[in-house]
Amino acid sequence: MEFRQDQAIYLQIADIICENILTDSWKEGDRIPSIRELSVSIEVNPNTAMRSYSYLQELGIxxxxxxxxxxVADRARDIVLELKKNNFINRELPRIFKTMDLLHLNCDDLAELYAAHTRENKA
Amino acid sequence: MEFRQDQAIYLQIADIICENILTDSWKEGDRIPSIRELSVSIEVNPNTAMRSYSYLQELGIxxxxxxxxxxVADRARDIVLELKKNNFINRELPRIFKTMDLLHLNCDDLAELYAAHTRENKA
Amino acid sequence: MEFRQDQAIYLQIADIICENILTDSWKEGDRIPSIRELSVSIEVNPNTAMRSYSYLQELGIxxxxxxxxxxVADRARDIVLELKKNNFINRELPRIFKTMDLLHLNCDDLAELYAAHTRENKA
Amino acid sequence: MEFRQDQAIYLQIADIICENILTDSWKEGDRIPSIRELSVSIEVNPNTAMRSYSYLQELGIxxxxxxxxxxVADRARDIVLELKKNNFINRELPRIFKTMDLLHLNCDDLAELYAAHTRENKA
DNA sequence: GTGGTCTAGACCACC
DNA sequence: GTGGTCTAGACCACA
Structure with a gap:
């Protein structure tokens, strides 16, 4: 398993878990891999995997x-959705639109790029 | 001056300088504030301001x-524009689209959310 | 049956048993539930129930x-009372008093808070 | 520095810091010892000291x-007071009074023990 | 100098 | 088997 350099590994692991929950790969009430299993399967230190789990536990996920x-907690899906949405709207979107302004890209350009992106993913 | 926690301060400073160049607040050939002036005005360690300048100098800006x-270098505006564009399209957009998929947001939602967010900030 | 997170489950079970003895719900000489019965009724692993019994057996309860x-052993009630009293006075009380000092609470406040708390629980 | 066995060291450290804040030994806005300094002075691993700080940072203290x-954060004192008070009233008090019932101790007995305790500390 | 992250490995209590 | 804690030591980016 490979990780990006621009974010702590334990956060990337947490993100992956959240995605699993959002896509219903892991459903509410399901047992998730033990810290040891996970750390072996993605080749990180158990302490790092533990940190991801502690982090998600604090969030109630x-x-x-x-x-x-x-x-997986009962309302896990809702919590994840809420967190991701808030983060996206309040933190990412403003920066995205600011960049778009600076680059003179408008919403239509974005839509075009998005369409292209979707096509690529299907291919 | 306040900085975000998720990015090195020297990079945030560099970003602000780039914006000044992109918006023509600082034109090519203009003298920009000295490291000391800058560090005083935005209340950062001179070493940090220095690092921002070194970084921008390496990029030829x-x-x-x-x-x-x-x-400000001669082709500064072009360089900044090129860098920002590449970064936005190749690094940011893919993650934006991924998040949009997970949140079941489409391009129209984006515009709407942005409008709402802008209104809130004005209020 | 739900257990607190801050203490081992087998100790919480042992505590409950001790309370039953102190309140004479379980009298000296009475047969108490088998490990299997107990573990089923409170939904814990039989090993855990077993551990509670071993623990109480060591104490002669x-x-x-x-x-x-x-x-239930012959002098069970006396033993439990003695243990609880010692523990309360020597271990718990000092910390209680320390907290009361820090919070600027005196003995009268205590009684008042307790009354309020009891009312809330009833409501 | 010696620590109790019944609680994680990083929590005991956090508790001590909170007490320092409550007693105004460390005032709001004060810089507190660096992780390295602290870990040396109380003879624990820097990771452990770090954990205490992370924990307190999450709480906004x-x-x-x-x-x-x-x-030390701006409203640190209030936060600590609030947390300690809530914890004491909602978690500790019920157990205290439950034990008092079982031991047939009443509020007056407690007051007496408290008075004795105060005398001891003065002596 | 500061904190943050990660690895490695150990020990323990608990289920 | 499970997680939780602690130590030791390393590396890194940042101010």
Whole structure:
């Protein structure tokens, strides 16, 4: 497993888990891999995997049952959606539109690029 | 002056300078503030301001005349534009589109959200 | 059955049993539920229930008759009372007082807060 | 520096810091010892000290300035007071009174013990 | 100098 | 088997 350099590994792991939840690959109530399993499968130190889990637990996205493992929380999907949406709208969007202004790109240009992107992904 | 936590301060400073160039607030050939002036006005360590200037100098956006100061380079505007464009299209857009997919947002939603966000900030 | 996160489950179970003894719900000489019965009724791993019983047996609060079951020991009530009292006065009280000092609470406040808390729970 | 066995060291460190804030030993806006300084002075691993700081930062009690260090947050005292009070009233008090019931101790007994405790500390 | 992250490895309590 | 904590030591970016 390869990680980007521009973000802490434990955050990238957390992101991947959130995506799994958003796409229903991991459903609410499901047990997720143990820290040891995960750390082996993605080749990181158990401490790093643990950090991802602790982080998600704080956010209420997963929870722990002593001696058994971690599970996807009940309202996990809603929480993730809410967090991602807020972050996107309040943090990313303003910067995106600012950049667009500076580059003289308008919404139509973006739509075009988006269409191109979608085509590529289908191909 | 306040900075975000998610990016090095010297990069945020460099960004602001680039914006000044893109919007023609600082024109090619203009002398820009000395490291000391800048560091005082935005309340950062002179080392940090220095780092921003070194960074921009490496990119050919500004240049230094010993004992006189820093100046906006001749083709600065083009260079900045090129860099920003490449970065936006190749790095930011893919992640933006990915997030949009996960959040089930389409291009029209974007424009709408942006409008709403702008209104809120005005209020 | 739900357990707190801040203490081992087997200790919480042991505590409940002790309370049953202190309140005379379980009298000295009484047979108490088998490990299997208990583990089913409160939904814990049998190993965990077993651990609670072993722990209480070590303290002389319950005893085992092979093939028959566990029983409340003769002087169980006295032992429990003694243990609880010592623990409360020597371990808990000092920390309670320390917290009260920090929070500028006196003894009267305590009683008042407790009354308020009780009312809330009833409501 | 010695720590109790019944609680994680990083939490005990956090507690001590909170007490320093409550007693105004560390005032709002003050810079607190760097992670390295702290870890040396109390003889723990820097990672452990770091964990305490991260924990307190999440709670909004301290904050970090890049490359400079950690500082006591503006409303730190209020936050700590609020947290401690809530925890004491909602978590500790019920258990305290439950134990008092079981031990047949009443509020007057507690007051007496408290008075004794105060005398001891003065002596 | 500051903090942040990661690895490695150990030990422990618990289920 | 599970997670949780701690130590040790390294590397890095940043101010």
């Amino acid at each position: 997963i929870f722990n049952q002593r001696g058994i493992g971690y599970f | 500004i240049f230094n005349q010993r004992g006189i100061g820093y100046f | 319950i005893f085992n008759q092979r093939g028959i079951g566990y029983f | 301290i904050f970090n300035q890049r490359g400079i260090g950690y500082f």
